[in-house]
Amino acid sequence: MEMIHRYERFFLGSTLAIMGIALVAVISSFFIEDLELPSPVETVDPAELTSHPPFDRPGLFEVGENEYDAIMTAQAWAFVPSVIEVPVGAKVNFKIGATDVVHGLIVHNTNVNLTIIPGQISQATATFDEPGEFLMVCSEYCGIQHHNMAGRVIVK
């Protein structure tokens, strides 16, 4: 009897091979696909957020050719602004902070998936190539009206 049976060796070898393939896929997604996860932008005292530019005037601002900054705040239990209207093909940079507790922002059918932590400004970008309405939902429990914290991106 061997210490590690050859069947076991074969199984473990196959497992390592599968892990190797998964690792290559994940690592290439960092570089080849230029994956961007939310990263540090800036920190702001949550109590001061609504008087801290640009979050003192939340809204949609054109910053380039069909490119916009959506400056937003999240508080119990609403996004401000809660409706964003952009033309087809618009690139939108969502910049959002929370004033009270932790919230989340998922914009449906995009890769925008942010956990909005009080004190941290979160940022993510999406391009809206199709006309239609894209639901924005709060994805982190924030109190008893959490399920009514929502908004829309309207693409015309």
Add this chain to the structure above:
Amino acid sequence: MTIAADASKPSGAHPVYDMEGMVHSAAVPMEHSRLSAFPKAQTRFVLANVLLAMFALLLGGLPGIGQALERVGINLYNNDVVTAVLDEQAAYYQGLTLHGVLLVIVYTFTFANGFVTLGTMRAYGRPMASTMLVQLAFILALLGTVLAGWAMLANEATVLFTFYPPLEAHVTFYLGAVLLVVATWVTLINIVMTHRQWSKENPGERTPLLGFMAIMTYAMWSMASVGIAAEVLLLILPWKFGWVDGIDAQLARTLFWLTGHPIVYFWLLPAYISWYAMIPKQAGGRLFSDPIARFVFILFLLLSTPVGFHHQYTEAGIPQWMKNVHGIATFAIFFPSMITAFSVISALENGGRNRGGKGLFGWIWKLPWGNPALTAQLHAMLIFTLGGASGLINASQTVNLVVHNTAFIVGHFHMTIGAVALAYIGIAYWLIPYLTGNNLWGRKFALWQSWLWFAGMLIFARGQISAGLQGVPRRTAFADSVYKDWIDGLDMPNILTAVGGSMMGLSGLLLLFVIVGTVAGMAGKNSNQEIPVTETRVGATKRIWPWLDNYRLWVTVAILLVLIAYIPFIVTYVPDGSTSTGASFPLY
């Protein structure tokens, strides 16, 4: 030609085989497996832990049924009976908090404390070193459950089991959580003391496998729980007591998830103890390899903790490169679970063939499917396989952005912790009879319970996974939401969720009958029951990989890995201006 073909039928005793297949030493004689071998002052408290666990499981499961039915518009939360117990406005989230805390903290901690304590006694063939600590662990857990339970039932802690600050709960909630964690530390101390007593009397002997796994499980958890301890003691309580003005929400979350991933392994490893050391015996086979089992537990000690950022991909306060490091490390934990898959399946195949199974898959049907203790754990293994696989999906950064904080995650972790819960139930099907000296009552009910849980969990999880891919957020009273009609394609997922959840509810009812019937002794007495402990094909003799038993080395390496994984964040994180005081009005 199969691996198991060379295995002979196991005999009644518990010999350990060395590499040549020869009986090496009978580590612990069989009579040490009987309840009468251990002091009642200790085993009564083991039973108390197991019964508290089952109570938490059944009570915590109740709100789960409400959540599942809510998906198809059946609202139990405005029912008079429910509003007599829960707050009218907060009922859904209050129930969700109870569901989480009772199931993933109270149920798992108390069951592990009881089961692993008994496993330690069996491993060393002696009582625990301190009867006082056995009792203290239970009393602390009970007190913690009462404190946190009061806060939750009084709607003073509707913060879900993750209690992310600055969402604020009553101070008793945090104290309750602390006591529950301290109960696990007390258990570790007792396990280590018992191990020391034994090794003093048996110098140079290999630690029995069960004892080794008990130590590794609790060492891993105790190291990992430092994160949550620091969060509560250094950040939350000073803020609650008004010693500081606010709390750093990002730092608190990071400490939470330092513990929040390995806590999954603290749930899982007691089940793995059963799957490695007991299931082969119950299936009529032998464990493939003792040293490999030790190696697996060492890998869990090393790899469970330095991976917490994979729960935090969507948080702005952590730089991407650090998340990538943790993400890659996460894939490494796949490895010990795959070794486990091999070991467990080979032991099962061995058992099935010993029982007359033929052909490639014929052994499966020869397993003792009539034994609910085994059947429930086989079901748990199948569910967990899917739970683990979906975990790899979540760990991939690209896909995580699609599924994070959606119902997909709910589907995933119900197939991990929901599998562990079923494994514990399976263990309870021999453990409660063993501890009470009563036969298991309602064997058929117990089998139905297992099949219903198995099918219900998979159906439920399938519904949640589909709902999540359609964009339904997790932890949300969906049927009450403004957007419930704005998301397409949810009819089938919602029905699956409700059907699966109801099946598990029914399963819980059957479990209640079986536990009550067994504890009440409705099937008669039997004091000859034993703790099932397997023989091994390759035993751990003194010659084989002695470095495996070097606890100091492995704990040191584990701590180093955690430091390497977290120091870059700790030294670069700038909390300037990010302390938070929460909302200006009550949120629940």
